[in-house]
Amino acid sequence: MTQFTLPKNSTMLSKDFIYGVATASFQIEGAADQRLPCIWDTFCATPGKIADNSNGDSACEHVKNWQDDVELIDSLGVDAYRLSISWPRVIKLDGTLNQEGINFYITILDELMRRNIKAFVTLYHWDLPQHLEDKGGWLNRETAYEFARYVDLVSKALSGKVYSYATLNEPFCSSYLGYEIGVHAPGIKGREFGRKAAHHLLLAHGLAMKVLTKNSPESLNGIVLNFTPCYSVSSSEADIAATAFADDYINQWYMKPVMQGAYPDIIEQLPPAHRPDILAGDMDIICQPLDFLGVNFYTRLRYEASDTDYYHELPHQAPMTDIGWEIYPSALTELLVSLHQKYDLPPIYITENGAAMADKMVDGEVNDQDRIAYYNAHLNAVNDAILQGVNVAGYFAWSLMDNFEWAEGYSKRFGIVHVDYNTQIRTVKLSGKAYSQLITRR
Ligand code: FCB
DSSP: OOSOOOOTTOGGGSTTSEEEEEOOHHHHOOOGGGSOOBHHHHHHTSTTSSTTSOOSSSTTOHHHHHHHHHHHHHHHTOSEEEEEOOHHHHBOTTSSBOHHHHHHHHHHHHHHHHTTOEEEEEEESSOOBHHHHTTTGGGSTHHHHHHHHHHHHHHHHTTTOOSEEEEEEOHHIIIIIIIIBOSSTTOOBOHHHHHHHHHHHHHHHHHHHHHHHHHOTTSEEEEEEEEOOEEESSSOHHHHHHHHHHHIIIIIHHHHHHHHSSOOGGGGGSOGGGSOOOOTTHHHHHOOOOSEEEEEEOOOEEEEOOSSSSOEEOOOOSSBOTTSOBOOTHHHHHHHHHHHHHSOOOOEEEEEOOOOOOOOEETTEEOOHHHHHHHHHHHHHHHHHHHTTOOEEEEEEEOSBOOOOGGGTTSSOOOSEEEETTTTEEEEOHHHHHHHHHHHTO
């Protein structure tokens, strides 16, 4: 297969549907010496944290190669580019704007505009300045206010150049992976920390939404959440209840406060020491009207009841991608439909979807049929959700190019463009060509 196939009358074949590619600052930029250190620099420097002992010092050298990269993005024919701003690149230690840092983004945004590519800007894709972590990071309520100040400065400096702002990318990962199980930066571990960090992240989101509404009312302002739909292994009451708990704990914990201003009821079942510190008014701040909701989707998980814990998560099963995540496209349809049933949703953008595959470069070509099949199945899963009434306005492939895949380092390749890390040469994979065809043939 070299082509994506959507049903002929699909609204996803209309010119109004937005197709894009996505990246994040720490994963592609490099030029770590031209910004403040962030929590991922520190985490990478800690032995045993990153699978291939790598770091983000040079990554895809995007700071150096950005012009070619924007040219590449344009050559794919996409409508939009989702990028993130590196907080430690644009803010100085004293909290004021780093003009050189912000200029980097201004030039990129101007170039995108010149080429008629919509900029979807994420304000926080995990690279918290280390000096803020030294003061407690997301466990410190003050970090939420620091974030709002950063967003104020950035949204003023980028005025008129941004089509859409997302406050946070995947607060689940920042809080649960970073502060509860410790497999992401800053690597803090403890049941008592995850929910507290999550609350301050959500507070940061709400405060930032207010700033964006004031400084950038013309852009689509919202948040990007990741969802891993939870499936019960059996129809037993106990397994179903454990699965529902898991869904509340990992998915709805972020969605419900943002949309409805309340945490899931399971909060009552958590020991008081594990609960967030909620001050009067917090939930109202968190629950701001959104212009859009970004949904990131990769896989699903299966659950059963546990004698010793809230739930037991089963390992992923075949078919899997190279990162070991089950390929289960219908979960994306079911997720979108269930969100649509549970919540009063703004327009949805699939802000990330894609697959790590064990790519091989043969005669200058990456013939990634497995990734093409993944994309094709998931694009159709989105189409199925649209047919069931869900308002999906766009789709972004993760990722534009191979990059630093967090705890996996450079060992996992998610790009639709191959990156040779020795030469920094980019080669569009067959999946990239198929994606480009889908978009340009509309
Ligand atoms: C998501 C992240 C993104 C990327 C993909 C594979 O959780 O937002 O940066 O690493 O996973």
